Amino acid sequence: MRNSPLFMAALYFLLGCVFTRLAITNVTDTIWNFWTLLFAAMATIDFNLALRLILVKFTKKKQ
Template sequence: MRSTPLFSGVIYILLGCLFTFIAIQNIQREETWGFFTYFLIIIATFDLGTGLRMVGQHFKLKNKMKK
């Protein structure tokens, strides 16, 4: 089964939000920015960027198919 770029993009965005939430919880619990917090923020950044790129790709393909 092939997934559409829109579905994959939404999944990546949700994962990015989840990793951001976990990083915020980690900062509040430990009250410091450790390696694990930076790692979570980097993963969240990649996930959000990929998700936004895939959603944009979906709409580009949709507009191309219309024409």
């Protein structure tokens, strides 16, 4: 059984929010440390995947 793209988009969006929160709480003096940049990059990838899945859902609906 496959999950719907909208459900997967919601999960990726939630993961993006979690990684954004981790990046914000990880900042001590400067944002230029490894873990903060890693969490921010992972959040960016998750938000990108969520938007792509939402677009896939609506383009499939039109066809």
